[in-house]
Amino acid sequence: MKRREMIRGSVLAGAFAAALRPALANAQSGAQSAAQTSELTPAQKGVDASKDLSAPGWKPVFLDEHQNETLIVLSDLIIPSTDTPGAKEALVNRYIDLVLAAETPETQRAFLNSLGYLDGESMRRFKAAFRYLSREEQDRLLHALAYPRVGGGWAGDTGAVADPGHGYFEALKGRIMSAYYSSQIGEKELGWDGAFAHGPYQGCEHPEGDHK
Amino acid sequence: MAGMAQDPLQQTYDAVVVGSGATGGWAAKQLAEAGLKVALLEAGRAVSPKEFTEHMPAYKLKYRDHSPEVVRTRPVQKQCYACMEYNYEWFVNDLENPYSTPPGRPFTWQRLRILGGRSLVWGRQSYRMSDNDFKAASRDGYGDDWPISYADLAPYYDIVERYVGISGATEGNEMLPDGQFLPPMKMSCGEILLRERVKAKFGHTVTIGRTAILTQNHNGRLQCHYCGPCERGCSTFSYFSSPFTTVKDALASGNCTLITNAVVSHVEMDTEPNKARGVTYVDRLTRQVKEVRGKAVILCAQALESTRILLNSSTREYPNGLANSSGALGHYLMDHVVGAGASGRMPDFKTLPNANEPARPNGIYIPRFRNTPSNAKHSRFIRGYGYQGGADADFNFKAEGYGASMKKAVKDGVYGISLGAFGESLARWDNYIEIDRDLKDAWGIPALRISMTHGDNEAALMEDAGASAAEMLEAAGAQDIQVRASVEMPGMAIHELGTARMGNDPKQSVLNAFNQAHDVKNLFVMDGASFVSSACQNPTLSMMALTVRACAHLIDRFHKNEI
Numbered sequence: 001m002k003r004r005e006m007i008r009g010s011v012l013a014g015a016f017a018a019a020l021r022p023a024l025a026n027a028q029s030g031a032q033s034a035a036q037t038s039e040l041t042p043a044q045k046g047v048d049a050s051k052d053l054s055a056p057g058w059k060p061v062f063l064d065e066h067q068n069e070t071l072i073v074l075s076d077l078i079i080p081s082t083d084t085p086g087a088k089e090a091l092v093n094r095y096i097d098l099v100l101a102a103e104t105p106e107t108q109r110a111f112l113n114s115l116g117y118l119d120g121e122s123m124r125r126f127k128a129a130f131r132y133l134s135r136e137e138q139d140r141l142l143h144a145l146a147y148p149r150v151g152g153g154w155a156g157d158t159g160a161v162a163d164p165g166h167g168y169f170e171a172l173k174g175r176i177m178s179a180y181y182s183s184q185i186g187e188k189e190l191g192w193d194g195a196f197a198h199g200p201y202q203g204c205e206h207p208e209g210d211h212k
Numbered sequence: 213m214a215g216m217a218q219d220p221l222q223q224t225y226d227a228v229v230v231g232s233g234a235t236g237g238w239a240a241k242q243l244a245e246a247g248l249k250v251a252l253l254e255a256g257r258a259v260s261p262k263e264f265t266e267h268m269p270a271y272k273l274k275y276r277d278h279s280p281e282v283v284r285t286r287p288v289q290k291q292c293y294a295c296m297e298y299n300y301e302w303f304v305n306d307l308e309n310p311y312s313t314p315p316g317r318p319f320t321w322q323r324l325r326i327l328g329g330r331s332l333v334w335g336r337q338s339y340r341m342s343d344n345d346f347k348a349a350s351r352d353g354y355g356d357d358w359p360i361s362y363a364d365l366a367p368y369y370d371i372v373e374r375y376v377g378i379s380g381a382t383e384g385n386e387m388l389p390d391g392q393f394l395p396p397m398k399m400s401c402g403e404i405l406l407r408e409r410v411k412a413k414f415g416h417t418v419t420i421g422r423t424a425i426l427t428q429n430h431n432g433r434l435q436c437h438y439c440g441p442c443e444r445g446c447s448t449f450s451y452f453s454s455p456f457t458t459v460k461d462a463l464a465s466g467n468c469t470l471i472t473n474a475v476v477s478h479v480e481m482d483t484e485p486n487k488a489r490g491v492t493y494v495d496r497l498t499r500q501v502k503e504v505r506g507k508a509v510i511l512c513a514q515a516l517e518s519t520r521i522l523l524n525s526s527t528r529e530y531p532n533g534l535a536n537s538s539g540a541l542g543h544y545l546m547d548h549v550v551g552a553g554a555s556g557r558m559p560d561f562k563t564l565p566n567a568n569e570p571a572r573p574n575g576i577y578i579p580r581f582r583n584t585p586s587n588a589k590h591s592r593f594i595r596g597y598g599y600q601g602g603a604d605a606d607f608n609f610k611a612e613g614y615g616a617s618m619k620k621a622v623k624d625g626v627y628g629i630s631l632g633a634f635g636e637s638l639a640r641w642d643n644y645i646e647i648d649r650d651l652k653d654a655w656g657i658p659a660l661r662i663s664m665t666h667g668d669n670e671a672a673l674m675e676d677a678g679a680s681a682a683e684m685l686e687a688a689g690a691q692d693i694q695v696r697a698s699v700e701m702p703g704m705a706i707h708e709l710g711t712a713r714m715g716n717d718p719k720q721s722v723l724n725a726f727n728q729a730h731d732v733k734n735l736f737v738m739d740g741a742s743f744v745s746s747a748c749q750n751p752t753l754s755m756m757a758l759t760v761r762a763c764a765h766l767i768d769r770f771h772k773n774e775i
Contacts, residue, residue: 042274043298044263049274078614086619095276102280146613177609181622182276187269190607190623192567196267199438200427201572203398208408211401211561 050184053094060094062101062108066129067115068093073131074118075176077142085185092179099179111175114168121145121165145169225251225469226770228491228506230476230521233329234752235739235759236512237454238372240462242763243510248770249467251504252459253474253493255513256325259332259455264445265298273297292322292706294333294443302326302333308654312661319662320703323514325496327472328455330514330706331752333443336424336451337577337600338378339749340369340389344584348745352583352594355639358744359716359725360761362389368757368764376452377430378753379574380422386586388417388579388598388749395427396420402558402603402629403576406688413687416581421574421600424452424753433457440571451573471504473497477657478525479509479534479735486529488735491521494655508734508766508775512759515740516545516645519711520660522722522737523647535712535729541722543644544713546637546746548705549597549666551698552674554681555630556690558603563625565605575602578631578684580748582676593672597635598748599681603628629690633677634705636748638669643702645711664702671699707751709743727762734775738762 075087148163226248279297289303407418434448462468473496490505511518525534582596611621648661678697715721718730
């Protein structure tokens with residue numbers, strides 16, 4: 001129903017058509033190889049990949065050790081463990097590493113730039129990389145990035161200019177949010193009971209003119 | 213063609229139907245149940261309920277819907293929200309199925325090759341057209357009237373709705389005729405408030421979406437269990453898709469032979485003039501070239517694919533495409549214009565969303581209110597637009613900041629409301645498709661070059677639609693209203709129409725009022741290609757009704773030995 005909101009419209013089809021032409025030679029053999037595959041997605045075959053990330057001996061495939069540890073520390077600050085588990089328990093670093101490994105070089109670079117900005121600011125202000133800061137120092141740095149204020153005014157004020165660091169923060173936060181809330185722990189956080197059907201939809205049961 | 217294999221049964225069918233989606237399924241059912249021997253050709257494989265994934269949580273997917281395989285093989289298809297890591301194999305592989313577009317005229321073409329076609333993943337919104345649409349040209353002077361009126365199609369809308377099962381509410385709206393409805397789905401508090409305020413302030417109708425989803429058990433299928441993601445399949449067959457309804461009936465009649473993996477390249481002509489003999493196809497897996505013969509050939513391959521087959525069927529007599537003495541074949545391509553709407557927050561409503569609430573796979577609909585018989589003509593554009601939308605509490609994934617307070621704010625939620633417009637796309641000669649002589653698909657079949665752009669009228673529609681949506685949300689008390697008034701690239705509505713239009717004048721149109729080619733009487737195009745104008749309603753219901761009407765005509769002529 002929300003088709004139009006959900007359609008990802010940023011990319012032009014024409015550009016794709018041009019890009020597809022060289023791929024056609026491969027497509028000729030692609031039709032042959034299709035006969036050997038089942039033509040089902042892993043999900044349609046019933047493959048359950050939910051345990052992959054918790055495998056013992058896990059190692060990052062894209063991030064280096066410092067980047068991985070930094071991501072763990074950051075994710076724990078963004079979505080901490082409270083009365084429910086947080087991003088660290090949900091292994092969001094492992095999922096992000098997996099997805100990044102398959103991303104385009106541009107997207108990979110953008111992520112590393114964001115992480116690098118965090119360490120750069122940390123070095124500039126506290127003379128140490130982000131993951132080695134005290135909890136209080138980490139908080140001061142993140143707070144400045146999360147609620148940017150420039151020239152003495154809050155970002156919401158007229159004339160205030162957004163801190164460029166805010167964009168890096170939001171990029172990292174966005175990755176961590178989507179990784180957390182798409183995990184099994186994240187689904188539970190949202191209260192999901194594991195059942196797929198809760199119908200029928202009841203809708204508004206208020207008298208006319210009173211819907212509060 | 214040398215070395216061509218005959219079809220395995222060495223049979224001449226009464227009818228060869230190309231395509232097994234919403235319209236092809238109906239053609240196969242109607243013809244087979246009337247006693248005709250039917251061959252139903254589908255370019256993709258068969259589909260099984262075992263591959264439905266609507267109940268699989270995202271965390272079981274390796275990439276949780278960010279699969280690099282989808283990006284690599286479906287760069288165009290994934291522009292549709294319904295193409296995802298769960299089900300991407302249902303969509304065509306873009307590397308095997310290319311098309312081209314001229315510089316500055318992008319078009320996104322989303323399609324499936326599998327039994328049932330796009331009926332497996334469609335949006336399911338089902339609306340009738342009215343004489344305001346069929347006779348629009350007479351009313352505002354632009355374009356051409358349809359060769360049929362609402363009265364001609366109404367009985368066939370009835371047949372289709374009764375069989376498919378459309379849930380909806382009757383409204384008595386002059387632009388949106390009521391139909392044979394199952395009980396409507398319920399509206400949320402925000403939607404009811406919008407309905408009340410918009411009626412009071414503007415006189416416009418807000419109604420629950422009319423959708424091909426069952427709200428009670430119907431024709432052997434179970435009512436919806438509100439799990440949400442219909443586009444991944446439905447284990448209770450509660451939304452309408454052809455493999456488990458019309459195609460199933462056609463096969464059960466004993467008169468229909470299903471041939472999957474049959475990629476049709478062109479129509480074969482008989483030695484007798486102006487008579488089709490059947491179709492030639494390439495076996496998708498073995499690449500063998502085969503012919504299926506039929507007394508009638510019926511194209512239901514999707515608007516652009518059906519016309520591509522005709523363009524690839526040129527003969528000495530029809531050098532510019534089969535059944536194209538008019539020259540209109542390929543022209544008047546349409547796709548509803550999208551890109552305008554508004555969204556906001558309704559701060560007066562309780563939020564606290566719950567992941568265990570039923571997920572209603574439907575929203576609200578606002579029928580066209582511009583340039584209607586009871587309203588003055590708009591000064592800046594002709595025709596109009598309708599809206600789809602909805603209002604409900606949801607998790608606040610855009611909560612500010614970080615840490616425990618942000619984590620709580622996500623769960624506290626936000627009550628959102630949004631409207632998105634679908635506008636009429638005017639039929640224009642210079643929006644067209646043709647064969648790209650330098651481009652072939654993986655089966656060696658010449659591919660399409662699609663040349664389309666929305667015009668000034670579409671842009672004016674979207675500008676007005678953005679402003680009107682904002683006014684309506686404001687009337688409902690929404691805050692933080694964001695307005696959109698852009699024009700997205702053609703194809704984004706996935707409502708491709710036209711390119712083999714109907715008409716009474718064989719010099720101006722490809723098909724007659726019964727979807728029958730003027731030039732070749734045993735050749736029919738029974739899909740969206742036949743549309744004369746696009747209206748602004750989601751077109752699948754009308755396409756199915758046109759198919760059933762055309763089949764009634766074909767069966768009649770068949771029994772009179774005229775086909």
